[in-house]
Amino acid sequence: DVKVTQSSRYLVKRTGEKVFLECVQDMDHENMFWYRQDPGLGLRLIYFSYDVKMKEKGDIPEGYSVSREKKERFSLILESASTNQTSMYLCASSWTGEEDTIYFGEGSWLTVV
C-alpha cells in the first residue's frame, strides 16, 4: 500500500513562530504536493515539486516555503506563522503522467494562536 505520512497530525503554534510540516512517501513518487483545505474554500495548492530540489508555486504560496532535499521527503515551512494560516494541511504524492495516482496523507491540523 502506498503511504504518505505526515509526521504531525495536530499542532498549536504561536504567531511569529517558524513551523515545519514534514511529509514522507514510500512509493518513489517524483511529484509531491502541499495543499491547504479550508471550509468553503476547498483544496488549494500551495507548492508542488516534480523532482528533488525542484519546486513550483501553486495558487497560494505567499507566507510559505518548501524544501525537497530527498525524493521521499517534502517539507512545508511557515517562516513566521500567522493566525490566517490556521488550517488543515495535506501532503500528496504521485508519479508523473499518472493522474490517477495522487495519494494524500492524513493531514496536519495547524492552529496558530
Add this chain to the structure above:
Amino acid sequence: QKEVEQDPGPLSVPEGAIVSLNCTYSNSAFQYFMWYRQYSRKGPELLMYTYSSGNKEDGRFTAQVDKSSKYISLFIRDSQPSDSATYLCAMINYGGSQGNLIFGKGTKLSVKP
C-alpha cells in the same frame, strides 16, 4: 465563472437510497476526471477515475462524464452509512502538470440508517 463548481450540500439521504453527486466545469480542455472521498479529519482517497467521456462502474459506484455539457456525476447505489463523507471532484487537462489539478469544493453526504 469558477473552473469547477460543486454543490457543497449537505446532502442527507436514507440508507439504501441512490445518491447523485455532480460537478460542472468550464474548461473544455479537461480530460481526466476523478472523484475523491474524504472522511472527517482524514485525507482524501481516490474513489473513481475516468478519462474523457462515458461511464465507469466499480461496485456500487458509477462515474459519468458528459463533456458536451461539461458535467460529471458520481452515483452511489444502495447507499450505506459508511458512505457518509465529503466527496470531491477533481479534473485536469491531458498532458497537464499535476500541479494544475483542479478540485471542486466538495459535497458533504450523510447516509442515515
